[in-house]
Amino acid sequence: MTAILELQNVGYRAQENQILQGISLSVGAEDYLTITGPSGGGKSTLLRVLASLLTATEGKILFKGQDISEKDPIEYRRQVSYCFQQPTLFGRTVADNLDFPFQIRNADIDVAKQKSALEYVGLPESYLSKKITELSGGEKQRVAMIRNIMFSPDVLLLDEVTAGLDEANKDIVHNLIEHFHKDHHVTILAVTHDATEIAQASHIITIVKGKLEVTK
Amino acid sequence: MNLDVSNWSLTLAGLLVLVAMWIGYREKLGIDREIITAVIRAVIQLFVVGYLLKYVFRVNNVFLTLVMILIILFNASWNAQKRSNGMAHALPISFVAILASTGVTLGVLILSGAIKLIPSQVIPISGMIASNSMVAIGLCYRSMNTKFRDQRQSVMERLALGGTVRDASIGILRESIKTGMAPTIDSAKTGGIVSLPGMMSGLIFAGVDPVRAIKYQIMVTFMLLSATSIGSVIACYLAYRNFYNSRKQLKDMPNND
Numbered sequence: 167m168t169a170i171l172e173l174q175n176v177g178y179r180a181q182e183n184q185i186l187q188g189i190s191l192s193v194g195a196e197d198y199l200t201i202t203g204p205s206g207g208g209k210s211t212l213l214r215v216l217a218s219l220l221t222a223t224e225g226k227i228l229f230k231g232q233d234i235s236e237k238d239p240i241e242y243r244r245q246v247s248y249c250f251q252q253p254t255l256f257g258r259t260v261a262d263n264l265d266f267p268f269q270i271r272n273a274d275i276d277v278a279k280q281k282s283a284l285e286y287v288g289l290p291e292s293y294l295s296k297k298i299t300e301l302s303g304g305e306k307q308r309v310a311m312i313r314n315i316m317f318s319p320d321v322l323l324l325d326e327v328t329a330g331l332d333e334a335n336k337d338i339v340h341n342l343i344e345h346f347h348k349d350h351h352v353t354i355l356a357v358t359h360d361a362t363e364i365a366q367a368s369h370i371i372t373i374v375k376g377k378l379e380v381t382k
Numbered sequence: 383m384n385l386d387v388s389n390w391s392l393t394l395a396g397l398l399v400l401v402a403m404w405i406g407y408r409e410k411l412g413i414d415r416e417i418i419t420a421v422i423r424a425v426i427q428l429f430v431v432g433y434l435l436k437y438v439f440r441v442n443n444v445f446l447t448l449v450m451i452l453i454i455l456f457n458a459s460w461n462a463q464k465r466s467n468g469m470a471h472a473l474p475i476s477f478v479a480i481l482a483s484t485g486v487t488l489g490v491l492i493l494s495g496a497i498k499l500i501p502s503q504v505i506p507i508s509g510m511i512a513s514n515s516m517v518a519i520g521l522c523y524r525s526m527n528t529k530f531r532d533q534r535q536s537v538m539e540r541l542a543l544g545g546t547v548r549d550a551s552i553g554i555l556r557e558s559i560k561t562g563m564a565p566t567i568d569s570a571k572t573g574g575i576v577s578l579p580g581m582m583s584g585l586i587f588a589g590v591d592p593v594r595a596i597k598y599q600i601m602v603t604f605m606l607l608s609a610t611s612i613g614s615v616i617a618c619y620l621a622y623r624n625f626y627n628s629r630k631q632l633k634d635m636p637n638n639d
């Protein structure tokens with residue numbers, strides 16, 4: 167299997183804080199990698215570095231064999247899509263959020279696609295016109311995730327997207343991830359603290375104090 | 383026309399400052415020193431400028447007039463840039479924005495024959511335009527700083543979804559341009575109702591027929607609307623990229639305001 171993402175001795179420091187250190191890792195195409203570790207260990211920072219929202223201060227990251235610092239960050243982020251831990255929605259309505267991926271690509275807004283995506287995560291299509299302030303936490307999380315997959319990316323970086331959801335909601339989100347992983351061949355890197363998710367993971371790494379500790 | 387303010391009336395008016403200081407002292411506002419410096423600065427600056435203008439008007443030399451205008455533009459840029467909270471390139475950006483807004487507005491006024499190309503008209507009008515532009519640009523900077531901090535998360539999310547820095551900033555840009563123009567629009571709306579604007583008051587004071595004075599005031603209103611919109615748009619569009627680094631990532635921001 168060829169590596170889609172390859173980290174070579176990656177480190178990140180903010181001022182005096184060494185947040186990540188010496189992380190070397192190879193993620194195969196269509197892999198499903200679970201990332202766990204104690205709070206404050208640097209998992210979110212790692213995903214942000216991978217999403218090119220932060221630049222690694224040491225080492226380098228290759229995407230499909232090419233150093234990501236040589237790629238156009240905007241194009242890259244459309245291929246390696248990061249879904250935030252506790253995302254916020256922007257604009258006024260759900261539609262404002264689901265329109266954004268189309269607008270930035272100068273594409274015509276495909277309302278049918280938006281509706282079927284909503285339906286896929288168990289939200290009625292009438293939610294398009296719903297105000298974002300009227301959504302529950304779980305609903306917000308699902309809407310936020312749909313933004314990332316309106317156009318299927320190559321890699322999906324998921325930062326505790328099931329945290330704080332009830333079992334039913336977790337199942338919906340898991341199904342969505344599985345669908346993209348299996349049917350659209352999206353590589354998944356998912357940070358989680360969830361015991362079940364960790365137990366079911368086929369490929370897992372642990373980040374402790376900014377270092378890669380265990381690999382399974 | 384009796385427009386002479388005697389030294390005696392100035393002194394009496396100066397006593398009013400003491401009222402301000404007394405209130406400041408009673409209410410523990412801690413602004414006594416500030417009032418004193420403000421008063422002294424105002425008196426000295428105005429006297430110096432008064433004599434300087436007298437000289438410039440008398441000499442009526444194009445080069446000297448241009449130098450005066452450049453000094454005004456530079457001072458305005460300097461003051462606007464102070465509001466930017468350490469943003470990179472704030473001075474050149476402010477200068478370009480103020481130069482363009484003043485240049486365009488002044489150019490139209492001169493070409494249309496509304497004002498003549500003589501120092502006693504061009505210099506005061508430049509000052510009026512540049513100072514309004516300066517205030518507008520300062521407000522734009524302040525607004526952008528606050529909004530990029532408050533909306534950091536949603537800006538980052540737009541970037542993470544593959545938006546360009548423009549896609550990620552456009553909302554903040556629009557709001558900041560509006561903020562910059564708001565005082566001018568407000569004062570245009572209330573002009574004549576809440577206050578008689580400076581230029582009109584001055585003309586009426588000097589004995590000009592109020593209807594003629596109004597025409598001038600309408601011109602001033604148009605010119606300030608144009609100047610603040612041009613200034614705000616240019617400053618905001620030149621400035622927002624400073625909030626990102628070359629890798630199109632949102633920069634860390636200083637936390638002090």
Ligand SMILES: Nc1ncnc2c1ncn2[C@@H]1O[C@H](COP(=O)(O)OP(=O)(O)OP(=O)(O)O)[C@@H](O)[C@H]1O
Nearest residue numbers: 180183185203204205206207208209210211212251
């Ligand atoms: N911009 C920054 N400047 C300084 N320190 C930072 C910055 N961002 C994060 N940190 C620190 O880096 C460490 C790792 O943070 P990170 O958010 O990556 O942890 P995490 O593993 O995702 O934790 P959690 O499981 O709680 O989400 C923390 O100690 C955090 O305080």
Ligand SMILES: [Mg+2]
Nearest residue numbers: 209210211251
């Ligand atoms: Mg985290």
